[in-house]
Amino acid sequence: MPRPTCSRCQRPLGHCLCALIPDLDSRTRVLILQHPSEVGHALNTARLAALGLRNAELRVGEVFDDLPQLLAQPGYRTCLLFPGDEAAALTAYAADEQPLLLVVPDGTWRKARKLLHLNPSLAALPRVSLSVAAPSRYRLRKVPEEGALSTIEAIATALDTLEAPRCFDALLKPFDALIEGQIAAMGEEVFIRNHQR
Structure with missing residues (x-):
């Protein structure tokens, strides 16, 4: 029988993260397009990001038929x-009047690239990238390349950049607790052996 889960954070009830999820407002609107393969992932950081930000929306799918409407947000x-290579540094947008x-x-x-391939209006958008970010706190897996971040870390870093001096570290509290919980479940010895190389 499956363990009862929290309907909001979708974690097992004994590991519910809702008390740590903030309720942050932001000038920037965040639209997260999640590949379906991520939904059941134990560390579903996109869901945590969407729950922690008032001005965020999470959509799940591969092809988004209503994407033109989602992208056409007045203002x-x-x-x-x-x-x-064609991505502009996000810092260039920080002083913009328009959010x-x-x-x-x-x-x-691979899945993110597939989303771009299957949704041409997504691929046609101007691209932005983060400047040098702090190393990932995602200590449970090796990062594929220097500067790679989980979705929630990338969003928090982007908002820190766009809305400085405001800080969005509170968004990462449930993520940090999730990582610590996973490490505790596997045991310190196993974690050190498998992830500290």
């Missing part, structure tokens, strides 16, 4: 948070 300038609608694909790099 917002729309950008895709996705690194690449951003920041579109964030959530999935492995």
Whole structure:
């Protein structure tokens, strides 16, 4: 029989993170497009980000038929948070009068690229990337490349950049608790052996 889970954070009731999820307002609107393969992931950080931000929306799918309407938010300038040679540094947008609608694909790099391929209006958006970010707090897996962050870390870093001097560290509290919980469940010895190389 499956363990009872919290309907909000979707964690097992004994490990509910809702008390740690903040209720943050932001000038920036965040639209997270999550690949379906991420939904059941134990560390579903996109869901935690969407729950912690009032001005955020999480959509799950591969093809988003209503994407043109989602992207056409009056009063917002729309950008895709996705690194690449053609991506502008997000710092260039920090002084903008017009707030951003920041579109964030959530999935492995391969799945995120697939979302762009299947949704041409997404791929056509101007791209932005983070400047040098702090190392990932995601200590449970090796980062594929220097500067790689989980979705919630990327969103918090982007908001810190766009809305400085405001700080969005509170968004990472449930994420940090999730990581600590996973490490505790596997045991310190196993964690050190498998993840501290």
